[in-house]
Amino acid sequence: MSEFALKTKLPAYLRQEQERIEKLARESGLDFFPTVFEILAYDQMNEVAAYGGFPTRYPHWRFGMDFEQLSKSYDWGLSKIYELVINNNPSYAYLLEGNSLVDQKLVMAHVCGHVDFFKNNYTFKSTDLDSPEGREPIRAQNDYDPNRRWIDKMANHGELIRRHMSRLGTQVVEEFLDSCLSIDNLIDWHARFQPRRRKDDGTVEPEQEVPRLKSKSYMESFINPPEFMADQKKKMVDDRAREARRIDWGRDVLGYLLEHAPLERWEYECLHVVREEALYFVPQMQTKIMNEGWASYWHSRLMTGKILDASEIIDYAERNASVMATNGSINPYKLGVELYRHVEERWNKGQFGREWELCSDLEERRHWDRHLGLGHDKIFEVRRLYNDVTFIDEFLTPEFAIEQKLFTYNHSSRNDRMEIETREFKAVKDKLLFQLTNGGNPTISVKDGNFRNRSELFLQHEHHGLDLRRDYAEATMASLARIWKRPVNLHSILEGKLVLLHHDGRELTSESPKVGS
Amino acid sequence: MSKDLNALRYGGAEVVDRSGKALNRVDSKGSVHEFARARRTGVHSRAMSLRIDQDHARFRNIVRGKIRQNLKRYVSSGELLGRKGKDVVSIPVPQIDMPRFRFDDRKQGGAGQGEGNEGDPVGGGEPQEGEGGRKAGKDGGNHTLEVDVTLDELADILGEELQLPNVENKGKAKLINVKDRYTGIRRVGPESLKSFKRTYREALKRQIASSSYDPKRPIIVPIKEDKRYRSWNEVAEPVANAVIIYMMDVSGSMGDEQKEIVRIESFWIDAWLQRQYKGLESRFIVHDATAREVDRETFYRTRESGGTMISSAYKLCAKMIEDEYPTDEWNIYPFHFSDGDNWSQDDSSLCMKILRDEILPVANMFAYGQVESPYGSGQFIKDLREHYKSDERVILSEIRDKDAIMGSIKEFLGRGR
Numbered sequence: 045m046s047e048f049a050l051k052t053k054l055p056a057y058l059r060q061e062q063e064r065i066e067k068l069a070r071e072s073g074l075d076f077f078p079t080v081f082e083i084l085a086y087d088q089m090n091e092v093a094a095y096g097g098f099p100t101r102y103p104h105w106r107f108g109m110d111f112e113q114l115s116k117s118y119d120w121g122l123s124k125i126y127e128l129v130i131n132n133n134p135s136y137a138y139l140l141e142g143n144s145l146v147d148q149k150l151v152m153a154h155v156c157g158h159v160d161f162f163k164n165n166y167t168f169k170s171t172d173l174d175s176p177e178g179r180e181p182i183r184a185q186n187d188y189d190p191n192r193r194w195i196d197k198m199a200n201h202g203e204l205i206r207r208h209m210s211r212l213g214t215q216v217v218e219e220f221l222d223s224c225l226s227i228d229n230l231i232d233w234h235a236r237f238q239p240r241r242r243k244d245d246g247t248v249e250p251e252q253e254v255p256r257l258k259s260k261s262y263m264e265s266f267i268n269p270p271e272f273m274a275d276q277k278k279k280m281v282d283d284r285a286r287e288a289r290r291i292d293w294g295r296d297v298l299g300y301l302l303e304h305a306p307l308e309r310w311e312y313e314c315l316h317v318v319r320e321e322a323l324y325f326v327p328q329m330q331t332k333i334m335n336e337g338w339a340s341y342w343h344s345r346l347m348t349g350k351i352l353d354a355s356e357i358i359d360y361a362e363r364n365a366s367v368m369a370t371n372g373s374i375n376p377y378k379l380g381v382e383l384y385r386h387v388e389e390r391w392n393k394g395q396f397g398r399e400w401e402l403c404s405d406l407e408e409r410r411h412w413d414r415h416l417g418l419g420h421d422k423i424f425e426v427r428r429l430y431n432d433v434t435f436i437d438e439f440l441t442p443e444f445a446i447e448q449k450l451f452t453y454n455h456s457s458r459n460d461r462m463e464i465e466t467r468e469f470k471a472v473k474d475k476l477l478f479q480l481t482n483g484g485n486p487t488i489s490v491k492d493g494n495f496r497n498r499s500e501l502f503l504q505h506e507h508h509g510l511d512l513r514r515d516y517a518e519a520t521m522a523s524l525a526r527i528w529k530r531p532v533n534l535h536s537i538l539e540g541k542l543v544l545l546h547h548d549g550r551e552l553t554s555e556s557p558k559v560g561s
Numbered sequence: 562m563s564k565d566l567n568a569l570r571y572g573g574a575e576v577v578d579r580s581g582k583a584l585n586r587v588d589s590k591g592s593v594h595e596f597a598r599a600r601r602t603g604v605h606s607r608a609m610s611l612r613i614d615q616d617h618a619r620f621r622n623i624v625r626g627k628i629r630q631n632l633k634r635y636v637s638s639g640e641l642l643g644r645k646g647k648d649v650v651s652i653p654v655p656q657i658d659m660p661r662f663r664f665d666d667r668k669q670g671g672a673g674q675g676e677g678n679e680g681d682p683v684g685g686g687e688p689q690e691g692e693g694g695r696k697a698g699k700d701g702g703n704h705t706l707e708v709d710v711t712l713d714e715l716a717d718i719l720g721e722e723l724q725l726p727n728v729e730n731k732g733k734a735k736l737i738n739v740k741d742r743y744t745g746i747r748r749v750g751p752e753s754l755k756s757f758k759r760t761y762r763e764a765l766k767r768q769i770a771s772s773s774y775d776p777k778r779p780i781i782v783p784i785k786e787d788k789r790y791r792s793w794n795e796v797a798e799p800v801a802n803a804v805i806i807y808m809m810d811v812s813g814s815m816g817d818e819q820k821e822i823v824r825i826e827s828f829w830i831d832a833w834l835q836r837q838y839k840g841l842e843s844r845f846i847v848h849d850a851t852a853r854e855v856d857r858e859t860f861y862r863t864r865e866s867g868g869t870m871i872s873s874a875y876k877l878c879a880k881m882i883e884d885e886y887p888t889d890e891w892n893i894y895p896f897h898f899s900d901g902d903n904w905s906q907d908d909s910s911l912c913m914k915i916l917r918d919e920i921l922p923v924a925n926m927f928a929y930g931q932v933e934s935p936y937g938s939g940q941f942i943k944d945l946r947e948h949y950k951s952d953e954r955v956i957l958s959e960i961r962d963k964d965a966i967m968g969s970i971k972e973f974l975g976r977g978r
Contacts, residue, residue: 091613099612108620109657111613218619226660370674372683379674453683454670462683465670475672484669486662510664519660 052082058139061149068350069156073424074342076159077192078134081152085141089125090114092138096325097130098198102205102317103214104221127151131162131171131328133192146352146359153346157339163188164428165334167327170236173197194324201317208310220311223523224318229485230297231319233326254280289493297503298322300490305528315527329483330431337380338427340367344381372453374476379448383435386444387426388419432480440476442469450476478508486512488534501528505536512536521547623657624708628715629722636719636829636970637963649709716832723971725833741793750790759789803892804842805834806881808874810899812849813866819932823898824861826930826966830896833974838892844881848874850904854881871903871941872911879919888923895920895927896973900934901941909944921954928956928973 054062062081069076084092094111095101117123126147129137137155139148162168174191209217232238254276259267293300298319302312328335344364352360368378390396394414403409426435445467452475456463465471478484487506495502501524505512517534524532524547531548535557545554628635635652673683719725746759764783768774774781807827811820835841845860846852849867852874878895886893903909920927931942942957949955958972959965 087611091611094613094616103616103619105616105619105623106659107613108616108618111617112620214619222659227662229661229663372675372677373671373673375674448674449676450672450674451677451679452670453673455666455668456680459682462670464673464677464679464681464683466679472672475670479671484664486664488662505662510669513663513665516660516663520662523660 052084052088054081054083054139057145058083058148058152061145062152065149065152065346065351066156068346069153069160069342072342072345073420074156074160075163076135076156077132077163079129079155079159080134080136081155082136082138083141084138086118086124087115089128089138089140090118093125093128097128097136098195100195100199100202101321102202102221103209104218104225106225127155129155129158130195131168131192131324132194133163133190135159135162136195144359146356147363149351150343150347150360150363153343153351154339156346157342158335160342161331161335161338161427165327165331165431166429167330167431170327171324198321201321204313205317208313212310217310217314220314220526221318223526224298224315226520226523227297227527228318228322229483230295230488231322231326232294232296232299233330233482235296235299236323236326286494286497286499289499291490291493293490293493295487295489297488297490300493301527304493307527311527326483330433333376333380333383333432333480334427334430334435335380336376337382337384340377340381341384341423374450382448383439383444384423384426386441387439388423390419391422392417392419394418433477436473436476436480440473445469445472486510491535495533498530500531500533503532503534505534507537511538514538517545518547518552521545521552522549525549620657625714625718627657628652628708628710629718632718632722633964633967635715637825637966649711650715652708652710712832713836716829716836719829719970720833720836723967723975725971725974740796742796743791743793745792745794747790747792748788750792754791756789756791760787763787763789802842802886802890803834803838803894804844804886805831805894805896806844806846806878807831807860808846808848808852808878808895808897809860810849810869810871810874810897811847811863811865811867812869812900812902814869814900814902814934815932816934817864819900819934820864822932822960822963822966823930825963826960826969827896827898828861829966829970830973833970834894846874846877846881848877852877869899869902869904870908871897871899872908872915875912875915875920879915882920882923886923893924895924896930897928898930898932899941901931901939901943902934903941909941912941913944913948916955917948921952924954926954926956928958930958930960930969930973932960933962 058081062079066076066079090111092099093114094107101107114123114125118125124140126140126143127137129135135155135158137151137159139151143151169190171192171194172190173193205217205221254273256268256273289304298315301307302315302319305315307315347360347364348357368375368381370378392415393412394400394416395409395412400409400412403412426439430438446469449467450472451467452465452471453462454465455461487508489504489506490501491504492502493499503524517536521532521534526549529549531546533547534545536543536545538554541556543554544557545552547553677683746756760783761781764781764787765774767784767787768781809820809823809827815823831843835843843857845855845857847855847860847863847865848869848871849865850870850873852870854877855863874897882888882893903912916927929942929945931939933939942959945955945957949957956973958969960969
């Protein structure tokens with residue numbers, strides 16, 4: 045093993061830059077966890093990125109697939125990961141070996157923004173390991189220093205799964221993981237902030253007597269032999285468990301399966317790992333635009349403010365432009381940073397409140413400036429209290445949509461391509477919000493675990509105008525049936541008709557339930 | 562689609578789980594430094610391998626399964642003709658993806674940003690990923706996968722899929738090639754073979770032992786007794802040589818489609834046998850009423866027409882073997898492809914004679930593939946059948962269309978001769 049391969053520590057000159065940049069960032073009001081920078085070669089970077097930032101995650105071929113895609117697209121010069129930062133306390137950030145100094149500085153400034161966001165945005169409080177019941181998410185705290193040792197936790201997950209693999213065989217475990225991963229979007233995004241469900245609500249159920257057949261005392265052991273009594277007892281327990289499964293549980297399908305599916309211990313642990321990790325990544329999906337926007341806002345402020353010297357400005361501008369480029373689709377970096385700036389400007393000029401809303405004189409609105417200077421405080425408040433959905437919902441204005449040239453697109457069957465549909469503000473906003481809600485995932489809830497009194501799982505798709513992809517749905521239901529170990533039903537709407545999809549573990553059948561049944 | 566992922570998986574070579582030696586459980590109370598160390602042993606041992614290599618290998622295995630599943634399509638398409646063993650071929654593989662409950666992308670549409678009027682096409686399909694690259698968790702996953710495999714790998718997959726046996730050598734182990742290998746050291750020899758390092762070491766040893774070595778002035782002077790020379794051993798290596806002689810009927814009755822089938826089939830046979838024999842030779846003969854040898858290029862491209870005298874090809878083949886491939890050194894595989902429409906019965910008889918007297922005694926086997934043609938009578942295969950029904954060395958196969966290629970390859974190579 046070459047010494048070089050182990051050298052991931054930051055060289056001294058970057059270390060100095062880090063100190064300088066962090067000092068500047070703190071002076072500007074950013075408040076971040078301590079950050080550990082490491083330098084990785086491109087293949088290591090691709091590896092870490094394939095593992096979602098956690099080099100010690102459990103083994104699964106999907107990571108290999110991501111790795112192949114990343115390496116190829118790097119080899120062909122299509123993409124390059126400049127930086128990767130992990131929501132952890134302390135935060136870990138990886139820099140790409142061989143990048144120019146300007147790039148490295150830009151990345152460090154960018155990372156400061158991210159880590160500040162990790163620490164302060166309310167959604168990320170769900171990743172605090174020391175308050176599983178859900179910290180009061182909104183309240184600001186002094187000396188906030190949560191336990192977010194997710195790197196350790198992921199490593200433990202990896203170790204756990206490796207242990208099961210070495211005991212049961214890689215194939216068995218990996219196949220089960222396939223099933224779990226195919227439903228890892230069926231979680232409740234707010235599960236972490238809800239009080240944990242209690243199995244019992246405190247009231248102890250009276251131990252029920254197993255009913256005996258009537259017998260004379262000397263006949264007792266013949267009429268009610270112990271085996272018969274044990275059978276009866278088991279039946280009663282089963283019945284009660286079956287009854288317990290009959291709950292309208294909500295969106296946390298994975299949580300329900302953990303609680304009620306007949307899982308072996310290793311299966312339980314695999315599913316548990318998948319759910320935990322899926323929940324860990326939720327805040328990052330919830331705040332993609334805000335998070336990237338915030339980091340971009342700050343790298344731009346810090347770099348152009350104090351970090352760069354004149355000779356570096358062109359390189360910086362080029363890099364920044366490539367990050368902000370749009371090619372027709374939404375670039376979260378661009379949209380985010382522009383929206384923060386828009387908010388900052390509005391609050392600096394006082395373009396908010398009742399008076400502003402009521403003003404319909406375009407000329408007046410254009411030159412509206414109350415010199416309030418509240419912008420700085422406002423964007424810090426926004427970064428703390430909003431997620432992408434609320435951010436867009438509250439601050440996306442018609443003026444902004446026009447200025448940023450936003451539009452909606454749709455598939456045109458006539459030309460078999462994606463085409464611009466409209467630039468109408470309401471449509472654009474609706475589309476954006478729809479895409480962001482639940483991460484663009486369909487909303488699916490558990491309605492019953494003893495459907496038709498046959499221990500079948502019953503799921504309901506809340507149809508909001510878009511059908512599920514049927515082939516995918518079919519494969520996913522097979523995964524569900526694998527985990528539930530009994531048939532699985534999904535109630536949805538396909539092509540305008542109510543359907544009940546039924547998967548018995550081998551094949552999918554569908555029926556159209558009669559209305560009212 | 563991935564619903565049959567499980568069926569595909571581990572279709573390929575056996576997977577060895579090397580992940581056993583994982584890092585020890587990291588105590589979450591453990592200090593960061595401790596952890597970082599553990600982590601490094603995990604990722605950064607690049608000199609050995611990346612941790613992800615195992616996951617990557619398993620993924621590649623799934624891909625192999627995919628390729629296997631669609632092998633027929635790749636085999637019966639002529640696109641790969643002309644590639645050689647180490648050539649990398651990019652093969653589009655149907656998407657491998659985690660099935661999830663998701664919306665139909667086409668129906669979904671989305672919001673975008675940029676220039677353009679209503680009705681204009683949207684530039685990029687996938688959302689732009691900027692500097693941060695892929696934030697963990699989730700990708701669109703909406704791409705067909707282009708997988709690079711070498712032709713050798715494909716040939717392997719073909720072999721596994723058709724359960725082709727490895728070709729057995731025709732008892733040529735006695736054939737010996739003698740080579741000189743410089744492996745030893747001697748005290749005498751020519752100056753040109755002096756081993757400087759050994760000589761220096763000996764001299765150093767001697768000087769230290771006789772305490773004439775001065776570390777402050779480290780000058781080493783070798784004397785005659787110190788000198789060491791490289792010496793060689795004779796190493797005997799068995800060699801196996803093999804030649805395939807492809808003969809193709811290019812007469813008028815063979816249409817373009819028939820020729821295409823022949824070419825595809827000989828291409829895959831070639832690929833498989835190339836994989837089996839290092840340094841396999843391939844010779845190509847085309848014939849109508851007369852036969853001539855051509856190069857690979859021509860064999861795969863030529864268009865000709867004329868009458869058919871199969872014997873001409875067999876004569877040339879027999880001559881080629883006699884002149885160039887001594888039978889005790891070579892494994893010889895003649896393959897002949899035709900539509901079975903020979904000029905005359907006399908000529909066919911002549912063919913049988915040449916086959917019996919000159920080719921079969923020296924060849925490992927003789928393979929005849931007959932493609933179906935709208936014009937031909939297909940008589941030749943019947944003649945062969947009549948004469949060699951019970952002869953194991955003669956393998957006959959009828960190829961109806963492109964889809965039959967796989968089966969035909971199996972018939973030819975399935976016996977491992």
